[in-house]
Amino acid sequence: MPVDPVCGIELDEELALLHDHDGKKFYFCCNGCRRIFIKKPRKYKNN
Numbered sequence: 001m002p003v004d005p006v007c008g009i010e011l012d013e014e015l016a017l018l019h020d021h022d023g024k025k026f027y028f029c030c031n032g033c034r035r036i037f038i039k040k041p042r043k044y045k046n047n
C-alpha cells in the first residue's frame with residue numbers, strides 16, 4: 001500500500017493523488033500534502 005510521504009498515512013492507490021518525481025511515483029492523500037512535497041521534495045523523498 002502506498003504511503004503519503006508528508007503525513008505518513010496509508011493510502012488507497014486508486015484514490016490517492018499521484019505525483020511523479022525523478023521518475024519515481026509518490027502518492028498523496030490530498031493536494032495540500034502534494035504541494036508541500038513539491039516545494040521541498042528532498043525533505044520527504046527518502047522516506
Ligand SMILES: [Zn+2]
Pocket residue numbers: 004006007008009028029030033
Ligand atoms: Zn497527506
